[in-house]
Amino acid sequence: MMSEYDLPLVISSFLVAVLAAYAALYFGARLANANGGARRRWLASGALLMGTGVWTMHFVGMRAMPMDVAMTFDVLMTAISWFAAVLASGVALHIIGRNRLGMLLFGGATLSMAGGIVVMHYLGMYAMRMSAPPTFNIGFLIGSVAIAVVASGAALALCRKLQHMNGPGSLAIQFVAALVMAGAICGMHYTGMMAMIFPEGAVPAADNGLRGEWMGIPLAVFCIALLAVALVVTVVDVKHQRELASFKEEEDKRVAELAFTDAVTGLPNRSALEQRLLDILARDNAGGNPFALIYLDIANFRELSTGMGDESLNAVIREISAALRDQMSDQTFLARYSASAFFALVPDPEDSQHAFMYKRLRQIDQRIGTSAMPVTWRAGQSTYPVTGNSTRKLVLAAMVPRDLNEIGHFRNMAPGPELVLPGHNRHS
Template sequence: MTGYYDYTLVAASFVIAVLASYSALYFGAQLVTLEQAKARLWLVLGALTMGTGVWVMHFVGMQAYVMPMEMSYDLTITLISWVAAVGASGLALHIIGKDRAGALQIVIGSLFMGGGITSMHYVGMAAMEMEPGMRYDPVLFSASVVIAVGASGVAMFICRRLQSIQGLKGTALQLGAALAMGVAICGMHYTGMAAMIYPENAMPAADNLLSGDWLGAPLALVSGVLILIALYASANDVKQRRNAEIQALEESQRVERKALYDSTTELPNRASLANHLVRELARSEADKHAFAVLYLEVANHREIPDNQAEDAIAALARSVRAALDGGTYLARHSTSAFVLLVTNPAHDKHRDMYQRLRNLPTETDGGVTLELRAGQSVFPNSGRNSRMLMKKAMETLELRKLGLASLNEEVKSADYFEARSALPET
């Protein structure tokens, strides 16, 4: 007995296979990132989506083969074939969703999943209950099993590899993998169809309840819509989770910034300065690196009206920042003072910076007059810890005395000049 293929339904079966494959890859890629309770829900949803898709693809492919008689199927056996497809899909997704799945787990999963797909296919074929019964070509039958197991293994391997890839690249790779899996699934199905040998005058059992008319295009359409709805709902859930992660990260950064940065000047605050100074001391001890601590304060801060004080400090911070050389660290130490860390401070390259600092404006746009004083210390001559360096720097003098001349008085010892000469000229 011979028939022919309706290529419209063949194409429809391929589309369903691709959608089912994409849903499997999509759900599998998300399982690792989910908490346990939600992972179970997605595992069930993924198994239903993929399993039903593969099952529908099978019956659409069956209906694509047009026979001389009307095809029908036993309801109970057909449902058993659906359970086999969903169970195999669930097992595969469970293995894929593990934090660690080595080669042995993937091989075992491939055998179970391939066996489940093969069982679904041949149980679905048996649902026709032909009289006299069908036979199978052993070579093509074996080939269909190998294709099912191989396709399952490739699918699971690809899904594991795609779990770490996000964004457009991940979507493109998932789509390409789904197309390849769709070809493999259809290859298995149509190889199995080719293995089937119909006896002459064979007919489906008269008591079969499912007509082939319901297992072709209508089932393909309904299944395709359901898969797309599941993917849309899942994608929306992923989007919400990612938005929540972004908001949590932004909140964490906001809290961290609030803890480490001054809100008025947006400069590092005293806590940040302390951390930076400790790191600078450790680095300097290791490579004989010299640096200066400059302390700049508004001596008349208490005389400035409260409603103008912060604006005046913010204006001063902008002026100080504009005067600095690249690489100079600036932080707000207190309500009335700033601290600067200057690398290789006695180098002539800083001469213009010191001049700009000495010429900082003392009148703000709000009409406030600032009385600025400054002090400085040098590592290692003024001290080898942050307390000693800060104590020395806080011995402030008139701003006009800030600069290389006072630094040279501070760094007369030979060890500092040796360290200075070892630094590259920049």
């Protein structure tokens, strides 16, 4: 009867089973994203932890069973029972860690693990080499095998499910799964112990080399320590994986930003401007959100850059772009379009908030320059939807030169049949 069992040892056996199940679930789940040497390490670790944990749970549970004589075990049979548990766990985790898994392979993994547990359990009991052969309760025997199969199938299914989960939530689910697995493992063990009955008065073989005292609390403590180390490894690994994921996210963000950022000035670049225009034009109510494009080009850029090295020229461009930024109103999107040109995208261009910006831009020749040489500006503008309804038309219209005094005056804006820049062929 369970009431006769040593309760501390029963609790210890369950604790070992929980830790073994938790560690094995985690290590098994890591197989999905591991390759080469890393996969072999996770597989070996998972098999060792799960097999050793289930094996330890079995012998600690056996020590919890009351006996009138000292419990001893045959060393070779005990070692083989441990190897059977580890090997079966390894085969099962190897199969379950595959990218694609059909029902046939899943069934094979389940039977492999269940078979290893059953062999380990009954071989471990036979390792006592009693003076009289055991008898079996067929009902409990079949029940123990059935529990091993169901428990193994559930464990591997949970392991498979956890392979596709990330984040703190997966760890909580993994812990609940470990509790369920541990209950099933312990259920199989104690059912199996009731299935195999030794006659009253039977004693272990005198030449058994392994004393039972080492198979109780000392073994449980050792295994718990081993599993605790493994769990620390999993915690470190989780932290490392999160750091890698965070670094990758930041790196992807940085790369994306670089793709849309001018390296010299830090302003949005041509791609960023075109993307912003496409986003606006793609809105359902785009026609109800007018905007203007103001083109600002350094007309004497060639003369300005003559004789300058790259660093000196970049410093001048940064100085000019900073001054240009200062002229913009709060809602204006300023981008560097080319080496010498900038575009300002102005939302709701008729709004009075932009009045001072237009006034400053009309005086841009006097406001923005360099100490080495005055800067001469060429400007143009277009408006949506009056001038055009596509990115190409709006940009080309804005690049048609206009008098600086026309900046910000949109009343006379009109679409052209086909806008062509000076020096460009109409059909090019």
